[in-house]
Amino acid sequence: MTAAREERLQLDAASVDNARTTLLQLLARAGVYSGDAEELIGLVEAGALAVAHEELSGTGRQAPPGSGEPYAAGWREGSRAVTEGLAGLADRALGKAVAADAEGEPDPRTRVGRMEVERAKVAVVPLYLTFSEESDLDPEVTEQVLASALATMGARQRAAYPGRLTSFAADHRTHLERLYATYGPGSAIAIHGRYTLVHSPTSLAVLERLAAHPAELREEWDAAELPPAWLDGLTRAWDATV
Incomplete structure:
Protein backbone atom coordinates (compact mmCIF):
# COMPACT_ATOMS: atom_id res chain seq x y z
CA MET A 1 0.00 0.00 0.00
CA VAL A 98 -31.69 5.49 22.84
CA ALA A 99 -30.73 6.45 26.41
CA ALA A 100 -31.31 3.01 27.96
CA ASP A 101 -31.92 3.24 31.68
CA ALA A 102 -29.10 2.97 34.19
CA GLU A 103 -30.41 -0.28 35.66
CA GLY A 104 -29.51 -2.14 32.49
CA GLU A 105 -32.96 -3.29 31.41
CA PRO A 106 -32.58 -4.87 27.97
CA ASP A 107 -35.44 -2.97 26.34
CA PRO A 108 -37.12 -0.53 28.73
CA ARG A 109 -40.56 0.93 27.97
CA THR A 110 -39.88 4.66 28.20
CA ARG A 111 -41.80 7.76 27.21
CA VAL A 112 -42.08 8.17 23.44
CA GLY A 113 -39.91 11.05 22.27
CA ARG A 114 -40.63 13.55 19.52
CA MET A 115 -37.80 12.27 17.34
CA GLU A 116 -39.05 8.69 17.64
CA VAL A 117 -42.42 9.82 16.27
CA GLU A 118 -40.68 11.70 13.45
CA ARG A 119 -38.63 8.63 12.53
CA ALA A 120 -41.77 6.50 12.46
CA LYS A 121 -43.50 9.07 10.26
CA VAL A 122 -40.58 9.14 7.82
CA ALA A 123 -40.72 5.33 7.66
CA VAL A 124 -44.46 4.81 7.33
CA VAL A 125 -45.45 7.49 4.80
CA PRO A 126 -43.43 6.15 1.82
CA LEU A 127 -44.63 2.63 2.58
CA TYR A 128 -48.25 3.77 2.68
CA LEU A 129 -47.85 5.61 -0.62
CA THR A 130 -46.97 2.33 -2.32
CA PHE A 131 -50.58 1.32 -1.63
CA SER A 132 -52.38 4.67 -1.94
CA GLU A 133 -51.76 7.99 -3.68
CA GLU A 134 -53.03 10.22 -0.88
CA SER A 135 -53.53 10.58 2.86
CA ASP A 136 -56.43 12.35 4.55
CA LEU A 137 -55.76 12.23 8.30
CA ASP A 138 -54.90 15.34 10.31
CA PRO A 139 -51.13 15.65 11.08
CA GLU A 140 -51.73 16.15 14.80
CA VAL A 141 -53.84 13.01 15.01
CA THR A 142 -51.18 11.16 13.01
CA GLU A 143 -48.62 11.94 15.72
CA GLN A 144 -51.00 10.79 18.47
CA VAL A 145 -51.65 7.49 16.71
CA LEU A 146 -47.95 6.85 16.04
CA ALA A 147 -47.07 7.69 19.64
CA SER A 148 -49.60 5.11 20.85
CA ALA A 149 -48.14 2.46 18.55
CA LEU A 150 -44.57 3.26 19.61
CA ALA A 151 -45.53 3.19 23.29
CA THR A 152 -46.04 -0.58 23.02
CA MET A 153 -42.30 -1.01 22.40
CA GLY A 154 -39.07 -0.43 24.24
CA ALA A 155 -36.54 2.16 23.13
CA ARG A 156 -34.38 -0.32 21.23
CA GLN A 157 -37.39 -1.76 19.41
CA ARG A 158 -38.46 1.72 18.35
CA ALA A 159 -35.01 2.35 16.90
CA ALA A 160 -35.46 -0.73 14.67
CA TYR A 161 -39.14 -0.13 13.91
CA PRO A 162 -38.67 1.20 10.33
CA GLY A 163 -37.17 -2.16 9.37
CA ARG A 164 -39.99 -4.01 11.08
CA LEU A 165 -42.60 -1.93 9.22
CA THR A 166 -40.84 -2.59 5.92
CA SER A 167 -40.87 -6.33 6.56
CA PHE A 168 -44.54 -6.25 7.59
CA ALA A 169 -45.51 -4.39 4.40
CA ALA A 170 -43.54 -6.85 2.26
CA ASP A 171 -44.91 -9.95 4.00
CA HIS A 172 -48.54 -8.80 3.72
CA ARG A 173 -48.41 -6.84 0.46
CA THR A 174 -51.25 -8.66 -1.30
CA HIS A 175 -53.54 -8.38 1.73
CA LEU A 176 -52.70 -4.70 2.19
CA GLU A 177 -53.35 -3.96 -1.48
CA ARG A 178 -56.84 -5.44 -1.13
CA LEU A 179 -57.51 -3.52 2.08
CA TYR A 180 -56.55 -0.11 0.69
CA ALA A 181 -58.26 -0.71 -2.64
CA THR A 182 -61.49 -1.58 -0.83
CA TYR A 183 -61.47 0.89 2.08
CA GLY A 184 -58.74 3.46 1.41
CA PRO A 185 -58.62 6.77 -0.49
CA GLY A 186 -60.26 6.47 -3.89
CA SER A 187 -62.48 3.59 -2.81
CA ALA A 188 -66.25 3.63 -2.49
CA ILE A 189 -65.84 3.97 1.29
CA ALA A 190 -65.75 7.64 2.25
CA ILE A 191 -63.46 8.90 5.00
CA HIS A 192 -65.75 8.87 7.97
CA GLY A 193 -66.46 7.05 11.18
CA ARG A 194 -64.92 3.67 11.72
CA TYR A 195 -62.81 3.55 8.52
CA THR A 196 -61.10 6.91 9.02
CA LEU A 197 -57.78 5.34 9.96
CA VAL A 198 -57.55 3.40 6.68
CA HIS A 199 -57.01 6.76 4.96
CA SER A 200 -53.90 7.47 7.01
CA PRO A 201 -50.30 6.19 6.71
CA THR A 202 -50.51 5.38 10.42
CA SER A 203 -52.81 2.47 9.58
CA LEU A 204 -49.74 0.44 8.59
CA ALA A 205 -48.14 1.01 11.97
CA VAL A 206 -51.38 0.19 13.78
CA LEU A 207 -51.90 -3.00 11.76
CA GLU A 208 -48.37 -4.16 12.54
CA ARG A 209 -48.92 -3.54 16.25
CA LEU A 210 -52.31 -5.30 16.15
CA ALA A 211 -50.57 -8.33 14.67
CA ALA A 212 -47.68 -8.25 17.15
CA HIS A 213 -49.09 -6.89 20.44
CA PRO A 214 -52.85 -6.21 20.24
CA ALA A 215 -53.49 -5.99 24.00
CA GLU A 216 -50.67 -3.49 24.56
CA LEU A 217 -51.85 -1.37 21.63
CA ARG A 218 -55.43 -1.20 22.90
CA GLU A 219 -54.14 -0.22 26.33
CA GLU A 220 -52.10 2.66 24.90
CA TRP A 221 -54.95 3.61 22.55
CA ASP A 222 -57.35 3.99 25.45
CA ALA A 223 -54.77 5.92 27.47
CA ALA A 224 -54.38 8.40 24.59
CA GLU A 225 -58.20 8.71 24.38
CA LEU A 226 -58.22 7.95 20.66
CA PRO A 227 -61.56 6.90 19.11
CA PRO A 228 -62.15 3.17 19.69
CA ALA A 229 -64.13 3.07 16.43
CA TRP A 230 -60.98 3.76 14.43
CA LEU A 231 -59.26 0.71 15.84
CA ASP A 232 -62.34 -1.45 15.45
CA GLY A 233 -62.90 -0.25 11.88
CA LEU A 234 -59.33 -1.00 10.86
CA THR A 235 -59.62 -4.47 12.40
CA ARG A 236 -62.89 -5.11 10.55
CA ALA A 237 -61.40 -3.95 7.24
CA TRP A 238 -58.35 -6.18 7.74
CA ASP A 239 -60.46 -9.23 8.56
CA ALA A 240 -62.86 -8.57 5.66
CA THR A 241 -60.06 -8.50 3.07
CA VAL A 242 -58.21 -11.69 4.04
Missing part, protein backbone atom coordinates in the same frame (compact mmCIF):
# COMPACT_ATOMS: atom_id res chain seq x y z
CA THR A 2 1.44 3.37 -1.00
CA ALA A 3 1.92 6.26 1.41
CA ALA A 4 -0.68 8.27 -0.51
CA ARG A 5 -3.20 5.43 -0.17
CA GLU A 6 -2.55 5.16 3.57
CA GLU A 7 -3.07 8.90 3.98
CA ARG A 8 -6.44 8.74 2.24
CA LEU A 9 -7.62 6.02 4.60
CA GLN A 10 -6.70 7.83 7.80
CA LEU A 11 -9.49 9.52 9.75
CA ASP A 12 -8.42 10.34 13.28
CA ALA A 13 -10.61 10.98 16.32
CA ALA A 14 -10.22 14.75 16.07
CA SER A 15 -11.48 14.74 12.47
CA VAL A 16 -14.48 12.58 13.35
CA ASP A 17 -15.32 14.83 16.29
CA ASN A 18 -15.00 17.87 14.03
CA ALA A 19 -17.49 16.40 11.54
CA ARG A 20 -19.91 15.52 14.33
CA THR A 21 -19.69 19.00 15.89
CA THR A 22 -20.13 20.66 12.50
CA LEU A 23 -23.23 18.59 11.79
CA LEU A 24 -24.70 19.40 15.21
CA GLN A 25 -24.15 23.12 14.65
CA LEU A 26 -25.72 23.01 11.19
CA LEU A 27 -28.75 21.13 12.52
CA ALA A 28 -29.06 23.62 15.39
CA ARG A 29 -29.19 26.48 12.87
CA ALA A 30 -31.98 24.61 11.11
CA GLY A 31 -33.92 24.46 14.37
CA VAL A 32 -33.22 20.86 15.36
CA TYR A 33 -32.95 20.45 19.13
CA SER A 34 -29.46 19.30 20.13
CA GLY A 35 -30.78 16.24 21.99
CA ASP A 36 -32.71 15.11 18.90
CA ALA A 37 -29.69 15.66 16.69
CA GLU A 38 -27.45 13.67 19.05
CA GLU A 39 -29.95 10.82 19.02
CA LEU A 40 -30.06 10.68 15.22
CA ILE A 41 -26.28 10.79 14.90
CA GLY A 42 -25.98 8.09 17.55
CA LEU A 43 -28.37 5.83 15.65
CA VAL A 44 -26.39 6.32 12.44
CA GLU A 45 -23.17 5.44 14.26
CA ALA A 46 -24.74 2.36 15.88
CA GLY A 47 -26.17 1.32 12.52
CA ALA A 48 -22.81 1.64 10.78
CA LEU A 49 -21.23 -0.64 13.37
CA ALA A 50 -24.09 -3.13 13.08
CA VAL A 51 -23.77 -3.25 9.28
CA ALA A 52 -20.01 -3.75 9.56
CA HIS A 53 -20.61 -6.59 12.03
CA GLU A 54 -23.11 -8.24 9.69
CA GLU A 55 -20.77 -8.03 6.70
CA LEU A 56 -17.75 -9.35 8.57
CA SER A 57 -19.80 -12.15 10.12
CA GLY A 58 -20.34 -13.54 6.60
CA THR A 59 -17.53 -13.71 4.09
CA GLY A 60 -15.15 -11.92 6.47
CA ARG A 61 -14.70 -15.12 8.48
CA GLN A 62 -13.47 -17.15 5.53
CA ALA A 63 -9.70 -17.56 5.23
CA PRO A 64 -8.07 -16.81 1.86
CA PRO A 65 -8.30 -19.72 -0.62
CA GLY A 66 -5.42 -22.15 -0.35
CA SER A 67 -4.70 -21.47 3.31
CA GLY A 68 -3.60 -24.37 5.46
CA GLU A 69 -5.79 -25.51 8.32
CA PRO A 70 -3.66 -23.96 11.11
CA TYR A 71 -3.71 -20.61 9.29
CA ALA A 72 -7.44 -20.92 8.55
CA ALA A 73 -8.17 -21.76 12.20
CA GLY A 74 -6.26 -18.70 13.36
CA TRP A 75 -8.04 -16.58 10.78
CA ARG A 76 -11.44 -17.76 11.99
CA GLU A 77 -10.55 -17.14 15.61
CA GLY A 78 -9.29 -13.64 14.84
CA SER A 79 -12.35 -12.86 12.72
CA ARG A 80 -14.63 -14.08 15.51
CA ALA A 81 -12.88 -11.82 18.01
CA VAL A 82 -13.24 -8.82 15.69
CA THR A 83 -16.90 -9.44 14.90
CA GLU A 84 -17.77 -10.01 18.56
CA GLY A 85 -15.98 -6.77 19.40
CA LEU A 86 -17.98 -4.94 16.72
CA ALA A 87 -21.21 -6.42 18.03
CA GLY A 88 -20.40 -5.13 21.50
CA LEU A 89 -19.55 -1.68 20.17
CA ALA A 90 -22.78 -1.57 18.15
CA ASP A 91 -24.83 -2.62 21.18
CA ARG A 92 -23.25 0.02 23.42
CA ALA A 93 -23.67 2.69 20.75
CA LEU A 94 -27.36 1.82 20.38
CA GLY A 95 -27.86 1.84 24.15
CA LYS A 96 -26.29 5.28 24.33
CA ALA A 97 -28.33 6.59 21.41
